[in-house]
Amino acid sequence: MNEVEPVNMPQNARSSESVEFAPLGVVSGNKGRSIDIARFALSLWKPMVLGLVAGCLMGLGAYSYLGPTFEANTQVKVSQKASLPSSDQARRYGDRGEHVYLIKSDAICQRALDEFGLNKLPAFEGADDAAKEISERLTVKRTSGQDSSFDNLIDITYLYPDPNVAKAVVEAIVKAYDAYLKANLETNSAELFTNLTRQLKDAEQTIRDLDKEYHDWRNNAPFFLSTPVIVTAQGTAMPGQSPYMVELDRINTAVRDNMLKRTAVEAKLKTLKDMLARNEPREAIQMRVLWSLSTGTVAAGGAEGGGGGGGGGGSILASPPGKAELDSQLLAARLLEHRLLYVLGPNHNDVVDVRRQIDAIVKMYAQNGFAPPVMETLNDEQKPAAVASADLASTYVDVLQDQLEELDSNSRLLEQEQKSSMERAKSGMLLEKDDRDWKERIADQKKFRDDLQMKLASFNQTRDQEGYRMEQIAQVRVGKSMKRFLKIVGACTLAGIAAVFGLAYFREWYDTSLRSLDEVSETAGTQLLGAVPTFKTTPEAERAARNSRLHPRLCYSHHPGSREAESFRTIRTALLFACQEHNVRLLQFSSAEPGDGKTTTISNLAIAIAQSGKKVLLIDADMRRPTVHDMFRLSQEAGLSDVLLSEIEWVNVIKTTPFATLSVMTAGLSPENPAELLSGSGFGALMRQVRDEYDIVLIDSPPVLAVTDPCVIAPQTDAMVLVVRMEKNKRASVTHTREQLDSYGVRLLGAIANDASHAAQRDGYHYNSYDVYYSAPAAPRKAEEPVTV
Missing domain, CATH: 3.40.50.300 (P-loop containing nucleotide triphosphate hydrolases)
Incomplete structure (x- = not known):
C-alpha cells in the first residue's frame, strides 16, 4: 500500500468506546455523548401529551379515592400595648415577626392540646406526636403590618379531612396563644423588676467601693500638679498644658540661651587675644573693646543677678547691675576716660563727667557686695597711649574669662535642674493618668446607676402597659380546600410527563447505534x-x-x-x-x-x-x-x-x-x-x-x-x-x-x-x-x- 499522508483526521476522534451519561445534554470534553434536550423534547410532543392526559386522569382518580380536605381559617390582630416612652428617642414599637413562628411552635400546639381540649378529640387520641401533627398541617401567615408597626394581622389556617376537627384546632390555637401572651407578660415583668432592682443595688455598692479605693490611693500617692482646664470662648472645656511641661520648657529655653551667651563670649575673647598677639594699633583695640561692650549677641535678654555676663542679649550698658555688667561698665568708662584725657586734658567737662560716672559704678559695687576690679586711676600725667590701651585690653580679657566661668557654672546648674524637671514631669503625668482613670471609672459607674434608676422609674410607670394584646377579628370559617386537588392532580400530571420523557430519554441515551x-x-x-x-x-x-x-x-x-x-x-x-x-x-x-x-x-x-x-x-x-x-x-x-x-x-x-x-x-x-x-x-x-x-x-x-x-x-x-x-x-x-x-x-x-x-x-x-x-x-x-x- 502506498504511503499517503493522513486525510483530515478530526481532532475530536476518540480512541475508546466508552460512553458517558450526559444529563440534560451536558457532555464532558470530547469523551461523552450529548443529547439536544430541546429538539429531543419537541420530537416527543405526542407521547408527552399522552403522558399529560394519563397523569391528569390518574390525579383525578387519586383525589376521588383520598377524598377532599377542609380548610379552617381565621384572622387575629396582634398589637403592642401603648406605653409612655422614657425619652423622645425611645421606640414606640417592638419586633413582632416572631409571632408567626411562635404560633406554629410545639409549645403553643401542646398548650392547645392540654388546656383547650384538643387531646380529647378522636383524631389526636392515638397520635404519637400530636403537637407535631398539628404544627405540620398549620399555616400561619402575616397578611398586614411590619416588624416596626403597632398592629399586625395574622392569618391562621388548618387543613384536615374532618371539618369539625379543623375548626376546633384553629379555635384552640387562638386561645392557647392568647394565654401564652398573658402568662409571658406576667413572668417577664416580675423577672425584669427583680433584675433591675438587683443591678441598681450592685451599682451603688460598686460606686462606694470605688470611692473608698480612690481616696486611699490619693492619700498614698505622691503630690502632683494637675493639668488645668481651659474654657474656650464657646464654653467648651479643653485640657491645658501640664505645669510640668511648662517648667521643662522654661529650663530648656534657659539652657539654650546660656549656650548662645557662652558662644558669643568665647568669640569675643578669641578675637581680642588675636589682636593683642598681633600688636595691632591701640585705636583698633580700643574700638574693638568699645564695640564689644556696646553691642549684644543674637540671643534674647540676659539673666538677672549672677545669671549671665555682659556678652548676653542686649547692650551691656543697659543690662541689670550684676557683677559682670558692672565690670563691663567700669571698663568702658575707664577706656573712655583714657581717650578723653589723651585729647582734651584732665579739666575738661567731658573728662569730669566720665570720672563722676566711674565713681557711681564703684559705689554700685559696694551696694551689691561686689569687689571692683583693680584698675589704676589716671592722673594728670598721662601714660603712654600704647600702655594704656594694653592695660584696658588685658582687663577686658579678664572680664570675659570671668563671664565664661560664670556661664559654665550656670550650664551645670541648668543641666541638673533639667534632669530633675524631667523626672518630676514623668512622675506627675503618670500619677495624673492614674487619677483620671479612677475618676472615669467612678463616672461610668455613676452613669450606669443613673440609667438603671431611669429604667426602674419607667418600668414602674408603664409596667401595666407593656406586652402584646391579641384580638380575634374574624370568625372561624370552614370550607373545601383546592390546594389538595391542585397538588394531587398537578403532581400526577407532572409525573406522567416526566415518566414519558424519562423513558424516552434513557432509551435514546442507551441506544448506542449511530444516529447522527x-x-x-x-x-x-x-x-x-x-x-x-x-x-x-x-x-x-x-x-x-x-x-x-x-x-x-x-x-x-x-x-x-x-x-x-x-x-x-x-x-x-x-x-x-x-x-x-x-x-x-x-x-x-x-x-x-x-x-x-x-x-x-x-x-x-x-x-x-x-x-x-x-x-x-x-x-x-x-x-x-x-x-x-x-x-x-x-x-x-x-x-x-x-x-x-x-x-x-x-x-x-x-x-x-x-x-x-x-x-x-x-x-x-x-x-x-x-x-x-x-x-x-x-x-x-x-x-x-x-x-x-x-x-x-x-x-x-x-x-x-x-x-x-x-x-x-x-x-x-x-x-x-x-x-x-x-x-x-x-x-x-x-x-x-x-x-x-x-x-x-x-x-x-x-x-x-x-x-x-x-x-x-x-x-x-x-x-x-x-x-x-x-x-x-x-x-x-x-x-x-x-x-x-
Missing part, C-alpha cells in the same frame, strides 16, 4: 465524504427495474433525478477531490459488519464516477459472499479467484457494463482459502497492472469485523473508504473497526453514512424538503448482454 452524521465522523475518526438517504421507490419503479439488466438497487441508473442519485453525486465530488489531492487510484471499500450496504454503495458510486468521464474498474474482492455480479446481472464465473490462481489473464475476466467507461471484475467461484489467496504475490501484481490501465479502481472487500480479508487487501491499495449504516451499526462496532484498521496501518480516506435520512434530519439535512428539485424516476435503461472478454 457527527457521530459517524467522530467514531470513525475520519472525514465524512457524504450521506446516502434511505432508498424510496414506487411499485411501478420496482417493476420496471426488475425488467432491466441492472439490479433495482442501482438507483443512480434507474432514477438519475432522485435524491439518492444526487447524494452519490455529492459523494463522487468529495471522493474524486480527495483522490486527486492524495494521488489515490486504488480505492478499497469496506464496512464494519455484513449488511451495511457497501456493495450497493460502491456499485452506485462506480456508475456515478464512470458517467463523469473517468475510466473505472470495479473489482469484487469479497470472494466469501460475492454480490457485485448480481448488481450488474453478470456471470460469476471467470473472475478474481481465477486470476489469482493463475488460471487466466486478468484482461480476459473483465466484463463490460451498459456504461462505456465502467468495467467489472467479478469475484469468480469462491475458493476455500480466500485470505491466503489474497495475501499472495498475484494480487499485488494485479493491482500494479490495473493501476496503469484505469483512472480509478474500486475494490469491494468483506466487512472488517467479519474476516481479515480487508486488512490483507489494504497494503496493496492506496486507501480505504468505510461504509457505515446509520441506526444499525453500534458505536462500539465502528470504534473496534477503526482500532483494528489502525493496528494494521490501514489509512482511511473517509467514511460514507448509509441509510441516513433520519439521522441527517437531526443534523439539519432535510431531504424531504428538496423533493421538488428531483425529477420523477426515469425509466430504466436497457442493458445489453454482458460480454466476457
Whole structure:
C-alpha cells in the first residue's frame, strides 16, 4: 500500500468506546455523548401529551379515592400595648415577626392540646406526636403590618379531612396563644423588676467601693500638679498644658540661651587675644573693646543677678547691675576716660563727667557686695597711649574669662535642674493618668446607676402597659380546600410527563447505534465524504427495474433525478477531490459488519464516477459472499479467484457494463482459502497492472469485523473508504473497526453514512424538503448482454 499522508483526521476522534451519561445534554470534553434536550423534547410532543392526559386522569382518580380536605381559617390582630416612652428617642414599637413562628411552635400546639381540649378529640387520641401533627398541617401567615408597626394581622389556617376537627384546632390555637401572651407578660415583668432592682443595688455598692479605693490611693500617692482646664470662648472645656511641661520648657529655653551667651563670649575673647598677639594699633583695640561692650549677641535678654555676663542679649550698658555688667561698665568708662584725657586734658567737662560716672559704678559695687576690679586711676600725667590701651585690653580679657566661668557654672546648674524637671514631669503625668482613670471609672459607674434608676422609674410607670394584646377579628370559617386537588392532580400530571420523557430519554441515551452524521465522523475518526438517504421507490419503479439488466438497487441508473442519485453525486465530488489531492487510484471499500450496504454503495458510486468521464474498474474482492455480479446481472464465473490462481489473464475476466467507461471484475467461484489467496504475490501484481490501465479502481472487500480479508487487501491499495449504516451499526462496532484498521496501518480516506435520512434530519439535512428539485424516476435503461472478454 502506498504511503499517503493522513486525510483530515478530526481532532475530536476518540480512541475508546466508552460512553458517558450526559444529563440534560451536558457532555464532558470530547469523551461523552450529548443529547439536544430541546429538539429531543419537541420530537416527543405526542407521547408527552399522552403522558399529560394519563397523569391528569390518574390525579383525578387519586383525589376521588383520598377524598377532599377542609380548610379552617381565621384572622387575629396582634398589637403592642401603648406605653409612655422614657425619652423622645425611645421606640414606640417592638419586633413582632416572631409571632408567626411562635404560633406554629410545639409549645403553643401542646398548650392547645392540654388546656383547650384538643387531646380529647378522636383524631389526636392515638397520635404519637400530636403537637407535631398539628404544627405540620398549620399555616400561619402575616397578611398586614411590619416588624416596626403597632398592629399586625395574622392569618391562621388548618387543613384536615374532618371539618369539625379543623375548626376546633384553629379555635384552640387562638386561645392557647392568647394565654401564652398573658402568662409571658406576667413572668417577664416580675423577672425584669427583680433584675433591675438587683443591678441598681450592685451599682451603688460598686460606686462606694470605688470611692473608698480612690481616696486611699490619693492619700498614698505622691503630690502632683494637675493639668488645668481651659474654657474656650464657646464654653467648651479643653485640657491645658501640664505645669510640668511648662517648667521643662522654661529650663530648656534657659539652657539654650546660656549656650548662645557662652558662644558669643568665647568669640569675643578669641578675637581680642588675636589682636593683642598681633600688636595691632591701640585705636583698633580700643574700638574693638568699645564695640564689644556696646553691642549684644543674637540671643534674647540676659539673666538677672549672677545669671549671665555682659556678652548676653542686649547692650551691656543697659543690662541689670550684676557683677559682670558692672565690670563691663567700669571698663568702658575707664577706656573712655583714657581717650578723653589723651585729647582734651584732665579739666575738661567731658573728662569730669566720665570720672563722676566711674565713681557711681564703684559705689554700685559696694551696694551689691561686689569687689571692683583693680584698675589704676589716671592722673594728670598721662601714660603712654600704647600702655594704656594694653592695660584696658588685658582687663577686658579678664572680664570675659570671668563671664565664661560664670556661664559654665550656670550650664551645670541648668543641666541638673533639667534632669530633675524631667523626672518630676514623668512622675506627675503618670500619677495624673492614674487619677483620671479612677475618676472615669467612678463616672461610668455613676452613669450606669443613673440609667438603671431611669429604667426602674419607667418600668414602674408603664409596667401595666407593656406586652402584646391579641384580638380575634374574624370568625372561624370552614370550607373545601383546592390546594389538595391542585397538588394531587398537578403532581400526577407532572409525573406522567416526566415518566414519558424519562423513558424516552434513557432509551435514546442507551441506544448506542449511530444516529447522527457527527457521530459517524467522530467514531470513525475520519472525514465524512457524504450521506446516502434511505432508498424510496414506487411499485411501478420496482417493476420496471426488475425488467432491466441492472439490479433495482442501482438507483443512480434507474432514477438519475432522485435524491439518492444526487447524494452519490455529492459523494463522487468529495471522493474524486480527495483522490486527486492524495494521488489515490486504488480505492478499497469496506464496512464494519455484513449488511451495511457497501456493495450497493460502491456499485452506485462506480456508475456515478464512470458517467463523469473517468475510466473505472470495479473489482469484487469479497470472494466469501460475492454480490457485485448480481448488481450488474453478470456471470460469476471467470473472475478474481481465477486470476489469482493463475488460471487466466486478468484482461480476459473483465466484463463490460451498459456504461462505456465502467468495467467489472467479478469475484469468480469462491475458493476455500480466500485470505491466503489474497495475501499472495498475484494480487499485488494485479493491482500494479490495473493501476496503469484505469483512472480509478474500486475494490469491494468483506466487512472488517467479519474476516481479515480487508486488512490483507489494504497494503496493496492506496486507501480505504468505510461504509457505515446509520441506526444499525453500534458505536462500539465502528470504534473496534477503526482500532483494528489502525493496528494494521490501514489509512482511511473517509467514511460514507448509509441509510441516513433520519439521522441527517437531526443534523439539519432535510431531504424531504428538496423533493421538488428531483425529477420523477426515469425509466430504466436497457442493458445489453454482458460480454466476457
